Amino acid sequence: xxxxxxxxxAELPLTALRDGESGIVTSVEEGRGGGHGRxxxxxxxxxxxxxxxxxxxxxxxxxxxxxxxxxxxxxxxGSRLALGRGMAERVFVEITK
Numbered sequence: 001x002x003x004x005x006x007x008x009x010a011e012l013p014l015t016a017l018r019d020g021e022s023g024i025v026t027s028v029e030e031g032r033g034g035g036h037g038r039x040x041x042x043x044x045x046x047x048x049x050x051x052x053x054x055x056x057x058x059x060x061x062x063x064x065x066x067x068x069x070x071x072x073x074x075x076x077x078g079s080r081l082a083l084g085r086g087m088a089e090r091v092f093v094e095i096t097k
Contacts, residue, residue: 014060014072014083014091022061023093025054030090045090053077054091 011026028046053076054060063073063080071082083091 009094011092011094014062014074014088014093015065015085017062017065017093017095019062019065021095022059023095025056025058025060025091026094027056027092028054028090029092045087049087049091052081053079060091060093 012023014023017023028049030046058076061075063075065072069085071084072088074081074083074088
């Protein structure tokens with residue numbers, strides 16, 4: 001007798017998805033910049049990504065991942081965005097296996 005079907009869920013950075021794969025945004029990690037609005041992820045980093053539509057619960061699909069640590073082209077809410085690797089590494093998505 002089989003029990004209920006178990007679904008495994010994995011939370012990964014957006015950069016872990018391959019071309020054509022989708023996930024649901026679970027969180028956006030705060031930047032670790034100097035706090036002056038410049039550098040890698042200052043005070044407005046999370047707000048900027050959320051303004052682009054990358055909010056928790058939203059489906060995101062990787063359209064194209066550029067080689068050599070280049071940017072990712074993603075589809076979110078019917079729009080296409082180009083995200084640098086540094087930004088995309090701080091967007092976490094859940095994929096159902």
